[in-house]
Structure formats: structure tokens, C-alpha cells
Amino acid sequence: MSRFRMYPTPQQEPQMLRHCAHARYVWNLAVEQHAHWKLGRKSAPGVAEQCRQLTEARRESEWLRAGNVDVQQQALQDFAKAKAARFTAGFGEPTWRKKHKHEGFRVIGTDRVPEFNEDGTAKTNPNTGKQVMGRSVVLQKLNRRWAQVKVPGCGWVRFRLSRPELPKAKTFRVTLRNGQWHIAFAVIPEPIDAPGSGEIIGIDRGVTITAALSDGRKLNCPQLTAKERVQMRKHQRRAARAPRGSHRKTAEYAKAAKLRAREANRRKDWREKTSTMLARTYDTIRFEKLNIKSMTASAKGTVDKPGTKVRQKAGLNRVILAQGWGLLRQRTEGKAPDRVEDVPAPYTSLRCSACGWIDKDSRKSQAEFVCSSCGFTCNADENAAINVAAGQVIRPGPLARAGGTTPHQRSSVREPQPAWVGIPLF
Ligand SMILES: [Zn+2]
Numbered sequence: 001m002s003r004f005r006m007y008p009t010p011q012q013e014p015q016m017l018r019h020c021a022h023a024r025y026v027w028n029l030a031v032e033q034h035a036h037w038k039l040g041r042k043s044a045p046g047v048a049e050q051c052r053q054l055t056e057a058r059r060e061s062e063w064l065r066a067g068n069v070d071v072q073q074q075a076l077q078d079f080a081k082a083k084a085a086r087f088t089a090g091f092g093e094p095t096w097r098k099k100h101k102h103e104g105f106r107v108i109g110t111d112r113v114p115e116f117n118e119d120g121t122a123k124t125n126p127n128t129g130k131q132v133m134g135r136s137v138v139l140q141k142l143n144r145r146w147a148q149v150k151v152p153g154c155g156w157v158r159f160r161l162s163r164p165e166l167p168k169a170k171t172f173r174v175t176l177r178n179g180q181w182h183i184a185f186a187v188i189p190e191p192i193d194a195p196g197s198g199e200i201i202g203i204d205r206g207v208t209i210t211a212a213l214s215d216g217r218k219l220n221c222p223q224l225t226a227k228e229r230v231q232m233r234k235h236q237r238r239a240a241r242a243p244r245g246s247h248r249k250t251a252e253y254a255k256a257a258k259l260r261a262r263e264a265n266r267r268k269d270w271r272e273k274t275s276t277m278l279a280r281t282y283d284t285i286r287f288e289k290l291n292i293k294s295m296t297a298s299a300k301g302t303v304d305k306p307g308t309k310v311r312q313k314a315g316l317n318r319v320i321l322a323q324g325w326g327l328l329r330q331r332t333e334g335k336a337p338d339r340v341e342d343v344p345a346p347y348t349s350l351r352c353s354a355c356g357w358i359d360k361d362s363r364k365s366q367a368e369f370v371c372s373s374c375g376f377t378c379n380a381d382e383n384a385a386i387n388v389a390a391g392q393v394i395r396p397g398p399l400a401r402a403g404g405t406t407p408h409q410r411s412s413v414r415e416p417q418p419a420w421v422g423i424p425l426f
Contacts, residue, residue, distance in 0.1 A: 002167045002189070004147075004159040006174065006181040012154040016105075019153070020176060022067035023075040023105035024097045026054065030079040031096055047080040068152040074106035074171065104175035107151060109137035135170045137185065149183060159183050178261035179254065192279040192335045201282040202389025204348065204381050205290065205325045207316070208366060211274070212381030214389035219274055221324060222266040224259065232259045271328050279336035287329050288388045289342040343388045352376050353386035 008016055030050060037044040045053065051073055058065045064072065082094035115123040115134040123132040138150040147166060148156040151174065169185035176182075202214035210221040224232065239252035278285050296317040301307030333340040351358045357373035364370050369380040378386075 002163065002187055003182055003184040004162055006157060006159040006183045008151075008154065008157050008181055012151070012157055015153045016151065016157075016174065016176070016181070017103075018067060019071045019105040019151075019174070020103040021099075022064065022072050023078075024099065024102065025064075026072045026075040027079055027094075027097050029057075030076060031094060034083065034094075047076055050076045050079075070108050070152060071105050074108055078106055103177070104173060106171055106173045107137075108171045109135040109169070110150065110152075111136040111138050137167075137169050137172055139166050141166055178257045180261060189335075191337050192276065194283045194336070194339060195281060197283060199282045200284040200286065200389050200391070201278065202286045202288075202343070202385045202387065202391070203278075204288055204384035204388055205328070206381055206384075207319050209381050210325075211328065212379070212385045214382070214385040216379075216382055218379075218381065221270050222263075224263045228259055228262070232256055235259070267324055271324055271331055275328060275331040275335055278332050279339070282339075284339055284341060285332055285336060286341045286343050286388050286391050287332075288345040288348050288384070290325060290345060341391065343391050348387040349380065349384040351383075351387050353378065353383045353390070 033050070034044045054064075054069075054072055054076065058069065058072075079094055082089070082091070085091075086093050112133045113136045115132045117123050124130060125132055139147060140149075140156070141147045141161065142158070145161055146158055147161045148158045149172065151157045167185040167187050169187045172183055172185045174181065174183050200214075204212045204214075206212065209218045211219040213219065235252045235256040239249050239256065242249035242252060298307075298310075298313070298317070300310050307313070329340065347358050350360055350363060352362060352369075352371035352374060354376035355371060355374040357371055359372045362369055362372045363380055365380075367380055369378045369383040370376070
């Protein structure tokens with residue numbers, strides 16, 4: 001995916017918003033159709049059937065007819081893709097799209113280009129013997145920093161070219177989020193070549209330090225500054241106090257959303273740059289295996305058995321999710337396929353990376369690690385990262401237990417580890 005910030009003119013914006021509305025409407029119709037389906041009923045219509053129904057619907061509805069047929073059909077294609085990926089993508093069943101929240105549409109390129117087989121020969125239709133023509137997005141580079149793209153009904157729309165090359169794609173997706181338009185071209189980037197140095201890096205992800213590397217570097221995912229956080233709270237407070245439905249309420253919420261978008265952009269930027277750096281510099285990248293889903297499980301409990309420290313756990317969950325641990329690994333693997341490995345997490349933070357001794361007393365505090373056996377001193381996160389880089393599965397034997405490890409009890413000296421939130425110990 002290559003994504004750019006898009007800047008439609010005030011004349012183009014209403015048309016783009018209409019595309020969003022049409023795409024959302026068609027998508028939601030598809031959701032409704034499929035929500036009807038129950039076990040034993042005839043299967044819900046597929047894309048081809050839905051496209052036929054769309055043609056009928058366009059004949060009857062003037063509002064739909066006024067819109068672009070490609071945009072509406074692509075919404076159905078998107079739905080079909082989401083439906084097909086519901087078990088693998090992690091989002092589950094496709095659900096409703098909401099106004100102001102899920103604004104976007106997909107456009108299929110209007111340019112016709114000949115398609116080729118993988119071996120470079122022209123692709124022909126087996127029945128007619130004619131050259132198969134594929135679609136391509138119509139793009140134009142204006143200068144070093146700007147390019148423009150043809151959007152149906154809008155003409156040329158400019159976008160900020162933040163990388164040197166124009167992307168080559170069959171389709172693109174336009175989104176509006178927090179008041180910002182973006183264009184994303186559907187291209188699968190080439191994986192980054194391994195440097196070939198044989199170097200291995202271990203990464204320990206944590207709450208205080210987002211990613212501690214085994215070479216001693218500590219990388220932190222950017223957040224809002226203290227000043228920005230104060231501003232955010234101010235806008236949220238003002239919005240909450242403003243009368244319902246007032247212009248001021250909307251304006252204050254919009255200001256808060258803008259700050260949130262800034263933070264999200266900063267994090268995304270950090271994630272992309274960090275994962276590229278890792279893929280370029282190291283041959284093998286080892287992450288400690290985290291089960292983020294069970295780590296961020298709610299501590300709420302049940303009505304009969306209410307949990308303890310629910311609010312504290314909720315706060316921690318928020319921090320864990322904000323750090324984007326899962327995404328860092330996912331993006332790294334996308335750029336360096338087959339070069340990312342998972343190392344089981346238990347004991348990586350308690351084991352001495354110099355002598356292998358496992359003792360919970362070695363972890364003096366969140367940041368300090370002093371081996372109780374050999375006296376090795378190190379930053380605790382760095383120590384864990386070195387253990388991850390070593391990549392071994394550590395099974396504490398009787399010796400380790402004699403040293404004081406009590407793996408089945410929750411230890412108060414450790415920062416939250418998956419051990420007590422769901423990952424079974426050996
Ligand atoms: Zn030691």
C-alpha cells in the first residue's frame with residue numbers, strides 16, 4: 001500500500017463526499033442482505049448477483065443513478081473481499097459503515113493497458129485469442145512534490161507526492177478521516193533485501209520503553225506532548241459542556257479529533273520507519289511472542305465474581321494497545337518476509353543474559369537488572385532483548401526454581417508479562 005495525503009479543491013470535495021455516501025449506502029445494503037442469512041437458508045447473493053441487483057436499483061433510484069457506477073460496484077467488491085477474509089483478517093464479519101466515521105470509496109483505474117503473463121508473454125483470452133487488457137489508474141506527476149489523479153466526476157485531484165516514484169496500480173482507495181483526505185494505491189511493495197551480514201536482533205516490547213533492542217538501543221513510540229495532552233483535555237471538556245447539537249460542540253470535538261489524528265499519524269510514521277530500519281539492517285529479527293489479545297483482556301470479571309483493579313487494568317490495556325506492538329511486528333514481517341521469528345516470552349525478562357540464571361530477584365526494578373548469581377548488571381529491557389535475540393526456549397529446571405522462581409505465582413516485581421494473563425507456562 002502506498003498512501004498519500006490528498007488535497008481536493010472546495011469544488012471537488014462535495015462530489016467526493018457524494019462518492020463516499022454512495023459507497024457507504026451500497027456497502028450497508030450488502031451487509032443487510034448477508035445479515036438476513038441463517039443456517040439452512042439459500043446462500044446470500046455473491047458479487048455478480050449483487051452487481052446485477054445494483055443495476056436494477058440504479059434504474060429505480062435517481063440518487064443512486066446520479067452517482068458513479070464504478071464506485072458503487074467497487075463497494076460491492078470491497079464487501080466481497082472483506083467477507084472472504086473474515087476469518088483471516090482478524091476483523092470478523094464485515095459490519096455497518098457509519099457516516100463521518102467510515103468515509104471512503106474505491107476507484108478502479110480507467111486506463112486500459114495490456115496484461116502480461118508471469119514469464120513476460122502477452123496474456124491472451126483462451127477463447128478469442130485476443131490480448132487481455134487490464135485497468136490502470138490515470139496519474140500525472142506535476143513536479144517533485146505534487147501529482148494528480150483522475151477521480152470520476154471530479155477531474156484531476158492533487159495529492160502530495162511524498163515518495164519519488166509514481167505508484168502503478170489498478171485501483172486506489174480514497175478515505176476521509178478526521179477531516180483529512182488520503183489516497184491509497186493498491187500495490188504490494190517489494191520486500192526489502194536482507195543485508196546478508198548474518199546479524200540477528202532481538203526486540204523486547206514494553207510499556208515504559210516501546211521497543212528495546214538487543215544492541216542496547218531503546219526506541220520509543222511518539223505520543224502527544226504534555227502541552228498537546230492539555231489541549232486535548234481542554235477541547236474534550238469544552239465539548240462535553242457545550243449544549244447538545246450546538247455548533248460549538250461539533251467544533252470542539254473536531255479539534256480533539258485533529259489532535260488524535262496527529263498522534264495516530266506520528267505513531268504510524270514511527271512504526272513504518274522503525275520496521276524499515278529493522279528490515280534493512282538485520283538478517284533475522286526476533287520478537288518475543290506476545291499474546292496481545294489475552295494481555296489486554298478486561299479485568300472486569302463477572303457479576304458474581306467481579307475482578308479487582310479493573311480501572312488500572314483498563315488503563316494498562318490502553319497503553320499496550322496505543323504502543324501498537326502487534327503492528328510493528330506485522331509491518332516488519334511485511335517488509336522482511338521469512339526473516340521475522342517469534343521467541344516464546346516467558347522468562348525472557350527474568351533470565352540473566354550472561355549466565356542463564358533465572359531468578360525473579362534479579363529484576364530489581366522496572367529498569368534495573370542485577371543477576372543474583374553472577375552479578376551481571378544491565379538495563380532490564382536490554383537484558384530481555386538479548387535473551388530474545390538468543391532465541392532459545394527457556395525451561396526452568398529444578399535449579400532455577402531453587403533460585404527462587406515461582407512461575408505459577410504472580411510476582412509483584414515484574415512488569416505485566418503474559419505469564420499471568422493467559423499464556424500457559426510449560
Ligand atoms: Zn548471571
